[in-house]
Amino acid sequence: MDYFDTLVSILGSTIRLSIPLLFTALAGLFSERAGVFDIGLEGKMLAAAFASACVAYLTGNPWLGLLGGIAISIVFSLVHGFAAITNRGNQIVSGVALNFVAAGLTLVLGQAWFSQGGRTPQLAGEARFQPITLPFADALREVPFLGPLYANVISGNNILTYLAFAAVPISWWVLFRTRFGLRLRAVGENPGAVDTAGISVTWLRYRAVIVAGFLCGFAGAYLAIAQSAAFIKDMSAGKGYIALAALIFAKWKPVPVMFACLLFGFLDAMANFMQGKSVPGIGEVPVQIFQALPYVLTCILLAGFIGIAHPPKAGGVPYTKER
Amino acid sequence: MSTASVPLPNWITYGLIPLLNLALAFLISGLVVWSIGENPFEALRLLVDGALGRGDAIGFTLFYTTSFIFTGLSVAVAFHAGLFNIGAEGQAYLGGLGAALVALALDHYVPWYVTMPFAIIGAALFGAAWAFIPAWLQASRGSHVVITTIMFNFIGAALMVYLLVNVLIVPGNMAPETRTFLEGGQLPKLDWLMALFGLKLGPAPFNVSFLIALVMAFLVWVLIWRTKLGYEMRTLGISPTAAVYAGIPYSRTVIIAMLISGGLAGMMALNPVMGSSARLQVEFVGGAGFVGIAVSLMGRSHPVGIVIAALLFGILYQGGADLSFEMPNITREMIVVIQGLVILFAGALEYMFRPAIVHLYLRLKRA
Incomplete structure (x- = not known):
């Protein structure tokens, strides 16, 4: 039973560690499927984490914090769009630049506003997203195997966790079952064809990067006001890049993205768990x-x-309308 | 009418437009400083004074400059071949391993000038090796070198921490670092060069690797503009299809360009590892690999431009550190913001002003 408890606790932290990856990788999915590479996922997540922590601290309301995070993340997306879509600049360079701006600005503003070495003030309980206990979690805890799994892995997470998993089928439906999704995928493969059909490539790509910003806002808010209770220096810690890796690992498909994020979250949980422990024989x-x-x-x-x-196919290539 | 096809004189393309972009980056940085309630002009004065005001300040500035020349050249060489090497950070990290192994092996037996050539080769080899797999994946599997070099930065960081914590650490010591190199494994400071200008270097770690960096800048210029390989790389960078049509081997050129790029990044490690701390430490690269991106973009991938841009970033890094003492409200990370804005405006938005300037230029020409 000891092993089982350990497994439950690793699975629980796998879920918690996968959520920011999942939101971010889905953000990248929308952007890259529309042909806009986004190295700046990391920066958007960080900026959103900072903004959500600030707003949640000032208002005491996590939902307003989430909105603040989403708003800042979308602003970053629009700058990326302005550089990559309107000015046809190098998308990689733009993403790298925005990562630096986010990494620096969060600390400069954080120090200037709160004077706590770049941290934001600790949030009180009600300013954060609290764990939700699903119905019957306590009653079923005693059921062998399934009980602890339900009580500790499936139940007891905050609302953003459930939203992240809901975002997977929604993303799939939007990308593969709506007209917008069809056009979005087409613009990432062959923008010329989309343009010929009389649809604006520019506007379509802008909408894709806005969706990406929207989702990164959730990832940032999760880090700062759900998982932790404050913004901490460099708290995204490379998760944006792991999400990018997960996106590629999942071959730019929504459901595999979820499994890739869970796998990478599991590896992260294992890294924490294995610290200082030895495996028999190894x-x-x-x-x-x-x-x-x-x-x-x-x-x-x-x-x-x-x-x-x-x-x-058209990823990373700015679209030039022929004249 | 499209403005993209209108030719502009060189002084506009290489002078005015980069300056405008840079000015905009600094203007916004100034606005950030102003918005947190400090005087941007006073901040600028303190920054320049902190970077160039005294002998040791200049020494620190040039120490940072040295690292940025190496990484800037690294990014630029790959850029000429149409490759975007984001992996200079990881390649420099691994280069440090190469340099440190040479220093640890030789410092008991020979003076520094014997160790130096081997250390240069060691650092370059390890840096190049770390660039090889991304290069090979790009050349033969078509996977994007940007993605793989990012991955290799993280893999390299994990590998180096493992080696320092478990293998290279001095037994009984807590800090994950190698033993201190003896004098035979250190690069001497350039006190005499500073003394020529009547300046005292003091504790600043300005060392011989600065001269190595300048030599490398010259060699990169020779490579890119005076050799067949450089010509092939530039052709590949401008048009891969034309290059292949002209009989330039794609895979070979990509791999060689990335190996040179990785080697240059690796050599950056000489400066902090052998020139300053005299030991291999965790995270000694400290973001210099990423600064190389900004330096290369600002210097228009030309060695002369890169040396100037590296100096500017050296001033920013040293002056910014000093500024954060004078104005505690402005943290050191302000430099990172400026760096990001420079990359944004000099890199991604480099053509933002072009249409307007073309209109203005045509109107002035007609008048």
């Missing part, structure tokens, strides 16, 4: 292996050893 496994594994797996995938990942 000895102590260095935590760095778990930290590097998401990237190593993605590179192996990119090398073509686990199927082939086909990126959207």
Whole structure:
């Protein structure tokens, strides 16, 4: 039973660690499927985390905090869109730039406003998203196996966790079952054809990056006002890049994105769990292996050893209307 | 009428437009400083004074400059071949391993000038090796080098922490770092060069790797504009299809360009590892690999421009550190904001002003 308890606790932290990845990877999915590369996911998540922590602190309301995070994240998306879509600049360069702006600005403003070394003030309980206990969680806890799983893994998360998992089928439906989604995917494969059909490539791509900003806002808010109770320096800690890796690992498809994020979240949870523990027969496994594994797996995938990942054809290429 | 096809004189393309972009980046940075209640002009004065006011300040400025020249050249070489190497950070990290292994092996036996050439080769080899797999994946599998170099930054960071914590650490020590190199494994400071200008270097770690960086800048210029390989790389960068049509081998050129780029990034490690701390430490690169992106974009990927841009970022880094002491309200991270804005305006939005300038230019020409 000891092993089972450990498993439940690892699965619980897997869920918690996957949520920011999931929102961010879905954000990248929309942007990249429309042909706009987004290295700036990391920066948007960080900026949103900072904004949501500030707003939640000032208003004491997590929902307003979430809105603040979403708003800032969309502003970053629009700057990215302005550079990448309107000015046809290099999308990678723009994303890198926005990551730096976010990393610097959150600390400069945080220090100037709160003077706590870049942290935002600790949030009181009601200013955060609280864990929700699903019905019967306590009653079913005693049921063998399924009880603890239900009580500790499925129940007891905050509302953003459930929204993240709801976002997966919604994203799938939007991308693959609506006219907007069809056009969005078309603009990432062959923008010329979309333009010929009389649909604005520019406006379509702008809508895609706005959706990306919207979803990154949730990821940032999750970090700052659900998982933690304040914004902490560099709290996204490379999660934007892991999400990018998950997106590629999932070959730009929504449901596989969810599994990739859960896998990478699981590796992160294992890294925390294995710290200082030794495995019988192997000895102590260095935590760095778990930290590097998401990237190593993605590179192996990119090398073509686990199927082939086909990126959207027009990804990274600015569209020039012919005259 | 489209403005993209109107040719502009060089002084506008390489002079006026970059300056306008840079000015805008600094204007917005000034607005940020102003918005947190500080005087931007006073901040600028303190920054310049902190970077250039005294001998040791200049020494620190040039120390940072040295690192940025290496990483700027690294990004630029890849850029000429149409590749965007975001991995200079990881390649420099691994380069440090190469340099440190050479220093640890030789410092008991030989003076520094014997160690130096081997350390240069070691650093370059390890940096190049870390660029090889992304290069190979790009060349033969078509996976985007941007993505793979990002991944390799993280893999490299994990690997180096593992090595420092478990393998290279001095037994019995808590800090994850190698032993201190003896004098035979250190690069000497350039006191004499500063003394020529009547300046005292003081504790600043300005060292011989600055001269190595300048030599590399010259060699990169020779490579890009005076050799067949450089010509092939530039052709590939401008039009891959034309390059392949002209018989330039795609895979080979991509891999060689990335190896050179990784080697240059690796050499950056000489400056902090052998020139300053005399030991290999965790996270010694400290973002210099990413600054290289800004430096390369601002210097228009030309060695002369890169040296100037590296100096500017050296001033920002040293002056910014000083400024945060004088004005505690402005943290050091203000430099990161400026860096991001420079990359944004000099890189992603480089053509923002072009249509307006073309209109103005045509009107003036007609008049």
